[in-house]
Amino acid sequence: MIGSSQTCAGYGVLAFVSTMHIKERIVSAPGKAILHGEHAVVHGKVALAVSLNLRTYLRLKPSPNGKVCLNLPNINTFLSWDVTSLQSLLPDHAADLKNAKELDMDLVARLRGFIGVTDGMADTSTMAVLAFLYIYLNVFAESRVLPSLTVSVWSELPTGAGLGSSAAFSVCLASALLSARGAITSPLVEPEPTARWSEEEMELINAWAFLGEKIIHGNPSGVDNAVGTWGGILRYHAGKITPLSRVPVLRILLTNTKVPRSTKVLVAGVKDKINKFPSIMNPVLESIDAVSCTCERTLMEMTGEPTPEHYSVLEELIDINQHHLNVIGVGHSSLDTLCRVTLERGLHSKLTGAGGGGCGITLLRPDTDCSVIQNTIQELKDCGYDYWETSIGAPGVQQHSLSSVKDDILKVLNSY
Ligand SMILES: Nc1ncnc2c1ncn2[C@@H]1O[C@H](COP(=O)(O)OP(=O)(O)OP(=O)(O)O)[C@@H](O)[C@H]1O
Numbered sequence: 001m002i003g004s005s006q007t008c009a010g011y012g013v014l015a016f017v018s019t020m021h022i023k024e025r026i027v028s029a030p031g032k033a034i035l036h037g038e039h040a041v042v043h044g045k046v047a048l049a050v051s052l053n054l055r056t057y058l059r060l061k062p063s064p065n066g067k068v069c070l071n072l073p074n075i076n077t078f079l080s081w082d083v084t085s086l087q088s089l090l091p092d093h094a095a096d097l098k099n100a101k102e103l104d105m106d107l108v109a110r111l112r113g114f115i116g117v118t119d120g121m122a123d124t125s126t127m128a129v130l131a132f133l134y135i136y137l138n139v140f141a142e143s144r145v146l147p148s149l150t151v152s153v154w155s156e157l158p159t160g161a162g163l164g165s166s167a168a169f170s171v172c173l174a175s176a177l178l179s180a181r182g183a184i185t186s187p188l189v190e191p192e193p194t195a196r197w198s199e200e201e202m203e204l205i206n207a208w209a210f211l212g213e214k215i216i217h218g219n220p221s222g223v224d225n226a227v228g229t230w231g232g233i234l235r236y237h238a239g240k241i242t243p244l245s246r247v248p249v250l251r252i253l254l255t256n257t258k259v260p261r262s263t264k265v266l267v268a269g270v271k272d273k274i275n276k277f278p279s280i281m282n283p284v285l286e287s288i289d290a291v292s293c294t295c296e297r298t299l300m301e302m303t304g305e306p307t308p309e310h311y312s313v314l315e316e317l318i319d320i321n322q323h324h325l326n327v328i329g330v331g332h333s334s335l336d337t338l339c340r341v342t343l344e345r346g347l348h349s350k351l352t353g354a355g356g357g358g359c360g361i362t363l364l365r366p367d368t369d370c371s372v373i374q375n376t377i378q379e380l381k382d383c384g385y386d387y388w389e390t391s392i393g394a395p396g397v398q399q400h401s402l403s404s405v406k407d408d409i410l411k412v413l414n415s416y
């Protein structure tokens with residue numbers, strides 16, 4: 001319960017907003033890499049995705065000054081509003097918190113007017129702010145009391161590079177705001193360093209994060225927010241999420257070409273191509289689906305004893321899918337360079353996420369020589385690219401104790 005309120009003129013103006021019951025909390029959610037199925041998954045095909053050990057962190061704390069403050073240092077966005085000015089934006093009818101499926105387009109339009117977006121496309125900062133305000137207003141709409149609070153977000157993920165930064169952001173917003181509202185628990189019991197939510201609570205977090213993704217993305221499949229929520233390795237098909245538990249540990253090199261791109265624009269471009277050439281594009285999507293299913297079967301077979309032949313199949317699937325992704329129009333010359341540089345050393349790469357620049361994944365065999373990896377990394381660095389040798393399958397959304405958050409991240413979150 002968020003404290004009492006007195007409203008004047010219907011729900012228009014809040015005379016008193018209590019902040020007493022909002023407790024400080026820190027949550028985090030992982031980024032993801034898509035092994036196979038990006039874009040095709042938006043059109044009902046299978047995708048395989050894994051969580052990464054690169055995370056987004058959000059700190060929410062009560063604010064004593066009747067303001068809502070949003071600090072997003074990764075995208076250089078620092079805003080604050082009087083709670084009373086946000087009160088007038090509340091939807092007429094509070095959304096059913098437990099049944100979040102469709103965006104309230106009237107509210108989105110009011111929010112766009114409020115923050116002064118006039119044209120159709122929104123920029124990086126606008127999309128993040130819209131997603132925050134949308135979830136904040138809906139989560140607290142039922143009580144008709146908007147709490148005064150400060151939300152600060154810091155991410156280890158590159159923004160807009162194909163590693164699910166928008167989904168990790170949305171999952172953090174949903175989990176922190178829903179738990180601050182009391183719609184889900186605050187599972188952390190000190191001195192435990194971290195805690196996860198129950199399955200049912202994660203479904204609610206995922207549903208609200210999906211709406212955040214809809215604001216940022218336009219037409220998301222839901223795979224990214226599912227990985228941000230549950231973590232691990234997932235098969236995603238038309239909203240059905242199946243965790244894959246018996247898969248081998250894969251070594252993956254992640255490369256960021258640093259070419260900026262927007263998932264929203266790329267997803268819309270693929271849709272246009274399908275509409276223009278349905279008889280050409282639909283078979284390509286079918287083939288991507290078959291690549292995902294063949295990869296899944298191969299990973300299952302590898303649980304027993306991975307052989308070099310298994311790795312050869314995985315490598316061929318990577319090459320085939322990279323060609324498909326070029327056909328549907330989401331390749332980029334920077335990604336061609338990544339594929340060429342790695343293939344010269346016998347390593348296979350494909351784009352991951354929406355493509356058009358951004359990140360690619362390179363599969364490393366268990367016996368890939370260190371010197372091969374080091375030489376490849378050096379050449380990628382010479383191209384101006386960033387890289388990470390990642391571990392995959394990190395936990396999904398979590399609540400943290402202060403002491404469990406790395407010092408450098410805490411320092412950033414503490415500075416607001
Ligand atoms: N740390 C962050 N702080 C604030 N906003 C963020 C942050 N990370 C992501 N966003 C929001 O998400 C948008 C990027 O989302 P986009 O879907 O284009 O890329 P991505 O999620 O990194 O890649 P992909 O969807 O291909 O995995 C940014 O423009 C911004 O609005």
Ligand SMILES: C[C@@](O)(CCO)CC(=O)[O-]
Pocket residue numbers: 034037038039040041042162164217219220221222223224263267352353354
């Ligand atoms: C391109 C896409 O398939 C993956 C982005 O990470 C979009 C989506 O599934 O929402």
Ligand SMILES: [Mg+2]
Pocket residue numbers: 164165166167217224263
């Ligand atoms: Mg995204």
